[in-house]
Amino acid sequence: MRAVVFEQYGEPAEVREVADPRPAEHGVVVRVEATGLCRSDWHGWQGHDPDIALPHVPGHELAGVVEEAGARVTGWRPGDRVTVPFVCACGTCPACAAGDQQVCERQTQPGFTHWGSFAQYVALDHADVNLVAVPEEMSYATAASLGCRFATAYRAVVQQGRVAAGEWVAVHGCGGVGLSAVMIAAASGARVVAVDVSPQALDLARTFGATRCVDASRAEDTAAAVRDLTGGGAHLSLDALGSPATCAASIDGLRRRGRHVQVGLLPSPAGTTPVPMARAIALELELLGSHGMAAHTYPPMLELVRAGVLRPDLLVTSTITLDAVPSALAAMGTAPGAGVTVAEPWS
Numbered sequence: 001m002r003a004v005v006f007e008q009y010g011e012p013a014e015v016r017e018v019a020d021p022r023p024a025e026h027g028v029v030v031r032v033e034a035t036g037l038c039r040s041d042w043h044g045w046q047g048h049d050p051d052i053a054l055p056h057v058p059g060h061e062l063a064g065v066v067e068e069a070g071a072r073v074t075g076w077r078p079g080d081r082v083t084v085p086f087v088c089a090c091g092t093c094p095a096c097a098a099g100d101q102q103v104c105e106r107q108t109q110p111g112f113t114h115w116g117s118f119a120q121y122v123a124l125d126h127a128d129v130n131l132v133a134v135p136e137e138m139s140y141a142t143a144a145s146l147g148c149r150f151a152t153a154y155r156a157v158v159q160q161g162r163v164a165a166g167e168w169v170a171v172h173g174c175g176g177v178g179l180s181a182v183m184i185a186a187a188s189g190a191r192v193v194a195v196d197v198s199p200q201a202l203d204l205a206r207t208f209g210a211t212r213c214v215d216a217s218r219a220e221d222t223a224a225a226v227r228d229l230t231g232g233g234a235h236l237s238l239d240a241l242g243s244p245a246t247c248a249a250s251i252d253g254l255r256r257r258g259r260h261v262q263v264g265l266l267p268s269p270a271g272t273t274p275v276p277m278a279r280a281i282a283l284e285l286e287l288l289g290s291h292g293m294a295a296h297t298y299p300p301m302l303e304l305v306r307a308g309v310l311r312p313d314l315l316v317t318s319t320i321t322l323d324a325v326p327s328a329l330a331a332m333g334t335a336p337g338a339g340v341t342v343a344e345p346w347s
C-alpha cells in the first residue's frame, strides 16, 4: 500500500510503498477513505510523543470501510462504514469497565502507538469496543473529522464542561477543535466568546455561532477582555490551542466557580505547565482535562449531526491527496490554520 512515512523526527516525510497491515484476532483492517490532518500529527512528527517508534506512519482521524476482520471480531464485517475515536480502548481494564474508554489503561492510538491512517489501509485493535458505524448519509470526510477534534470538543463542552443554555463559554484558540467547540457550545444555547490571533479564524468562529470575539493579536490581556465581555468572566472556558499562555488566559478569564477544560495538548520541555492555582483556589474553579471520547458515547452526538444541529461538514475546509500530506504536515508548525484538512488516500 501507499503510506506517508517519516524516518526521523522533523525530517521531511515521504509517500512510499509499504507492506499492507494484517488485522489482530480482535482487530480489523480498514480501507481509509478519508483522514484528517491535525496538530497532534505535527507534534508527533516533531518528536513530542514518546509512544512513536521510527520509522512511522502518522494519522489518527479516519473513516473508511472494513476490509478484513480478525477471527474474534463479532460486531463488524467487511464492507461496514466505520470511524474510530483516536483513543482505541482495550475493553477490559478498570477504566473500560467503568465506561471510561477514553482514558483506557491499555489504550492504543493509530498514528502514535502504531502506524496510522495516512495510508491506504490501517489496522485497528479491539474492533468490537472501538468502531463506530458511520451513517449512510454522512460523508467519509465529515466522519473523519469526528474522531479527534469534533468528538474531543463535544466531550470537552458537553460531557466534561457540562455546558448549560445561557452560560458564557470562552474558547481560546479557533483551529479545528476550537471551532468545533464554538459550534457545539452555541448549539447548546450558550453565548460564546472566541479568542484567536487570526482574524480569519475569528470570522469562521462568528459563522459557527460566536457572539463575541477577542483578537488576541491586539488585546493586551485576553483574559481581561473575556471578563469584560461576559460581565465578570466565563462560566466555562476551554484552552483549545494548548500553550502556557492560552491555558493561563482561559483560567484567568473565568468567573467564580467557573470550569476550565484543557483540550489543546501541552507538550513542554520541562514536562509541566505553570497554571494560576491561586485563582483556582480563591474562586473555587474547576480545572478539567478532556481526552477524546469513548465510542459508546457517540450516539447522542451523531443524532445532533443527523438532525443538522451540529455541522462538522462545515469545518472541512480543504481536501488533499496523500501526496500532498508531507508538505501540509510541515506547514502545520507555522500555520495551524482554521478549519480541517482531510486527505483522501485513494484519490
Ligand SMILES: [Zn+2]
Pocket: 038, 039, 040, 041, 060, 061, 086, 148, 149
Ligand atoms: Zn487529531
Ligand SMILES: [Zn+2]
Pocket: 089, 090, 091, 092, 093, 094, 095, 096, 101, 104, 105, 106, 107
Ligand atoms: Zn481499557
